[in-house]
Amino acid sequence: FDLNNTPEYHLSIQVGLDGFSFCILDIIRKKYLVLQHIPFVVGKPQFLPKKMEMIFDSQEKLNATYQSVSVTYSTNKATLLPKSFPESDLFIKIASLTNDIGKNEDVGVNGLAGFNQQLIFSYPKEMLTLLNSKFTEFSFRHKSVPLLASAVEQRNEKKNTLLINFEKQYIRMIVLKGMQMELYNSFYFKNETDFLYYALNICQTLHIDPESDEILIGGYVADDSTYIRQLKKFVSNVYFMKPPAGFHYSNTFDKVQKHQFVSLLNTYSCV
Numbered sequence: 275f276d277l278n279n280t281p282e283y284h285l286s287i288q289v290g291l292d293g294f295s296f297c298i299l300d301i302i303r304k305k306y307l308v309l310q311h312i313p314f315v316v317g318k319p320q321f322l323p324k325k326m327e328m329i330f331d332s333q334e335k336l337n338a339t340y341q342s343v344s345v346t347y348s349t350n351k352a353t354l355l356p357k358s359f360p361e362s363d364l365f366i367k368i369a370s371l372t373n374d375i376g377k378n379e380d381v382g383v384n385g386l387a388g389f390n391q392q393l394i395f396s397y398p399k400e401m402l403t404l405l406n407s408k409f410t411e412f413s414f415r416h417k418s419v420p421l422l423a424s425a426v427e428q429r430n431e432k433k434n435t436l437l438i439n440f441e442k443q444y445i446r447m448i449v450l451k452g453m454q455m456e457l458y459n460s461f462y463f464k465n466e467t468d469f470l471y472y473a474l475n476i477c478q479t480l481h482i483d484p485e486s487d488e489i490l491i492g493g494y495v496a497d498d499s500t501y502i503r504q505l506k507k508f509v510s511n512v513y514f515m516k517p518p519a520g521f522h523y524s525n526t527f528d529k530v531q532k533h534q535f536v537s538l539l540n541t542y543s544c545v
Contacts, residue, residue: 282301285342288347306523323398337408344542347414354392354455356392378399379399382414384415386455393416417439421536433511435489441494445460445469447459487511489505492515
């Protein structure tokens with residue numbers, strides 16, 4: 275990494291209530307140079323912008339000038355709508371039906387490439403104000419957008435796929451059958467029993483065959499965790515998601531379980 279070369283780099287940022295991560299890609303060499311995760315715990319979304327500002331103030335790399343910047347926001351306050359539904363002021367009302375939208379929050383809308391749905395999600399208004407003060411131009415998406423793009427790229431299209439992404443307090447579960455999204459939901463969990471209940475119940479309800487279909491795993495779970503070991507007792511085809519192909523990774527990535535940062539590492543491909 276060279277601060278003098280940042281105009282040739284892409285900066286990817288991912289933020290949520292349980293942490294801030296960023297990675298830096300040398301676009302010309304197609305090589306990821308930097309990956310950093312800064313864990314923290316924030317109780318409510320409205321406190322996030324202040325935490326982010328402190329991180330920007332302490333991280334020199336974040337204040338450089340980049341060729342392009344992408345930001346993904348991790349929140350379980352997200353809802354699917356048909357793609358045909360026109361964008362309008364109704365989005366906030368619709369989002370409020372399924373999630374508690376605060377007065378200091380706004381609603382974002384993301385298309386999902388290849389699917390007939392669009393994603394609406396809420397975020398703190400001050401977050402966009404902060405980002406606009408830091409970057410002249412950037413893309414802003416929900417974390418599920420690069421996550422889904424990775425799953426579509428890596429899944430076996432001949433199988434039904436249950437995608438499970440671990441956050442610190444909840445799991446995001448998405449079921450794909452062909453290019454149809456049969457389920458998009460999140461569940462709070464505290465232990466292996468909770469996790470197995472949700473995973474196996476979804477498999478049974480949506481006819482995910484434990485012998486022939488597949489489960490893709492991403493997010494904050496160790497590859498040797500008891501969650502995964504227990505799941506493999508019931509499901510034959512359990513795979514960890516991989517970072518996007520076609521890129522090189524510096525030595526700093528050798529100690530990283532890359533499935534934990536699949537969404538972050540795939541944001542450049544979604545720009």
